[in-house]
Amino acid sequence: xxxxxxxxxxxxxxxxxxxxxxxxxxxxxxxxxxxxxxxxxxxxxxxxxxxxxxxxxxxxxxxxxxxxxxxxxxxxxxxxxxxxxxxxxxxxxxxxxxxxxxxxxxxxxxxxxxxxxxxxxxxxxxxxxxxxxxxxxxxxxxxxxxxxxxxxxxxxxxxxxxxxxxxxxxxxxxxxxxxxxxxxxxxxxxxxxxxxxxxxxxxxxxxxxxxxxxxxxxxxxxxxxxxxxxxxxxxxxxxxxxxxxxxxxxxxxxxxxxxxxxxxxxxxxxxxxxxxxxxxxxxxxxxxxxxx
Ligand SMILES: Cc1cc2nc3c(=O)[nH]c(=O)nc-3n(C[C@H](O)[C@H](O)[C@H](O)COP(=O)(O)OP(=O)(O)OC[C@H]3O[C@@H](n4cnc5c(N)ncnc54)[C@H](O)[C@@H]3O)c2cc1C
Numbered sequence: 001x002x003x004x005x006x007x008x009x010x011x012x013x014x015x016x017x018x019x020x021x022x023x024x025x026x027x028x029x030x031x032x033x034x035x036x037x038x039x040x041x042x043x044x045x046x047x048x049x050x051x052x053x054x055x056x057x058x059x060x061x062x063x064x065x066x067x068x069x070x071x072x073x074x075x076x077x078x079x080x081x082x083x084x085x086x087x088x089x090x091x092x093x094x095x096x097x098x099x100x101x102x103x104x105x106x107x108x109x110x111x112x113x114x115x116x117x118x119x120x121x122x123x124x125x126x127x128x129x130x131x132x133x134x135x136x137x138x139x140x141x142x143x144x145x146x147x148x149x150x151x152x153x154x155x156x157x158x159x160x161x162x163x164x165x166x167x168x169x170x171x172x173x174x175x176x177x178x179x180x181x182x183x184x185x186x187x188x189x190x191x192x193x194x195x196x197x198x199x200x201x202x203x204x205x206x207x208x209x210x211x212x213x214x215x216x217x218x219x220x221x222x223x224x225x226x227x228x229x230x231x232x233x234x235x236x237x238x239x240x241x242x243x244x245x246x247x248x249x250x251x252x253x254x255x256x257x258x259x260x261x262x263x264x265x266x267x268x269x270x271x272x273x274x275x276x277x278x279x280x281x282x283x284x285x286x287x288x289x290x291x292x
Contacts, residue, residue, distance in 0.1 A: 003041035010053040014139065017057055017166055022141045024050045026163045031055075032075055032114035035106050060113075060168055063087065069173040074113025074166070078125075079104065081112060091172055092290035093132060093181040093199060097124040100183070103191040113167040116152070119159045122193040122219040126153060128183065130224040131199040131216040134172045140165040153223035175292035176212065179203040182282035182290065184275040185218055188262065194218055195262055196272035198227075198251070200279040201292070202239065210234045215247070215280065220255040220272050227251035230276070239284035248277035 011017045021028055029048035031037055032055070040046040054060055060075035065086045072081070081087050081098045088095045101107055101115070101124050115125040116136060129136075129149040136147045138161055149170075152159050161167065175181075185197025197218035205211040213234035215227040230251035237243045257268035 001042040001044070003038070004044060004047045006041075006048055007050045008053065009050060010056050012056050012058075014057055014059065014166070014168065017052060017054060018139065018141050018164070020050070020052050021164045021166060024052075028052050028163070030117070030166055032117075033077070033106075033110040035102070035110040036114065036118045036120075054166065061111075065090070069171060072112050072170045072172065074111065074116075074168050074170065076112045078102075078107035078110045078112060078115065082107060090174065090292070091132065092292055093128050093183060093201065094125075094172070096181070096183045096290065097128045097199065100124050100185055100187070100190075100194070100197075106191075112170060116149075116170065117159060117161060117167050119153050119157050119223070120193070121153075121156060121221060121223055121225075124183070124185070124194075124197070124199075124218065127197070127199050127216045127218045127224040129170060129172070130226060131181075131201050131214045132172050132175075133214065134170050136167055137169045137171065138162075138165040139168045144168075146171075149224075150226060155222040175201065176203050178205065178211075179292040180283045180290060181292050182279040184279040184282070186271050186275055196220065196257065196268050196275055198248075198272065198276035198279045200276070200283040202234065202280070202283045204284075209236060209238050210284075215251055215276065217251060217255065217272055217276065219268065220252070220257050225255060227276070229253060230280075234280070239280065241281055244277050244280040244284060247280055248273045251276045 027049040031053045064071040185194035187194040201214040203212040213231040215230045217225040230247040252273045259265040
């Protein structure tokens with residue numbers, strides 16, 4: 001299938017990009033890695049009149065190690081995240097999840113910002129960024145704004161971004177001392193979108209009790225789902241296998257994943273519960289979950 005006709009623009013600066021978005025409004029679409037947008041065009045599910053290719057806008061790509069954490073440019077390739085020693089050392093959850101995103105060829109083109117802006121609830125990066133309390137930086141002719149990952153996703157393939165805004169970066173804060181992370185998902189084949197999964201970030205105090213917990217579920221609803229009930233159970237507890245099981249059961253109590261040809265809602269819910277149980281247990285076990 002071929003895409004519908006469009007005008008192609010490839011600005012070199014952020015200012016030019018913003019001017020194009022301001023001029024064309026919802027007739028324009030940003031093109032980053034093209035790994036989700038091009039199939040949508042080819043299937044005629046999107047028909048923008050103008051494609052604004054941000055690949056030549058240099059400052060949008062790169063990973064910057066700052067005192068407060070990592071700033072990841074929106075146009076950073078997913079494969080750059082995978083290869084980054086800074087990411088591996090400081091944000092092991094991102095290093096872990098990125099290997100589950102599609103296949104190497106897709107990660108070579110696909111960008112971090114593209115995955116977030118595409119907002120598929122079965123995508124790994126939105127779930128991980130929510131679990132890590134990341135902030136997304138959006139820019140437009142009206143200035144910049146910072147959006148908490150948890151506030152960014154509105155529903156399936158929809159975010160709070162306005163038509164004239166471009167995502168320029170993601171800030172991932174340093175984790176407090178004593179933080180361990182784990183990610184688990186189940187997909188029918190490696191590289192496929194998962195049937196369910198969970199990202200877990202646990203911080204332990206000096207006595208070994210959990211002082212802070214983030215549990216975020218993959219493919220559990222229209223957006224990445226924060227499992228507040230599970231987090232509440234974990235905080236204050238010394239997390240062992242029984243606590244992990246109880247928290248995972250609490251995590252899925254209020255979700256209603258939509259069934260499809262790969263499994264009905266109940267099946268998906270039990271997959272998510274099992275992945276959540278494994279991720280909590282691994283994050284809590286010394287020598288198992290990765291130290292952040
Ligand atoms: C076969 C296949 C399997 C895949 N499997 C997985 C998987 O298992 N897990 C997973 O997470 N993903 C998967 N993907 C999707 C892949 O990760 C894409 O790279 C990603 O979703 C989109 O990134 P992109 O840079 O290619 O964005 P594009 O396709 O260029 O854009 C996607 C959307 O985001 C918008 N956009 C892009 N960048 C910005 C920006 N900076 N600011 C504002 N809006 C922007 C575009 O306008 C468009 O609406 C798969 C893709 C394919 C083709």
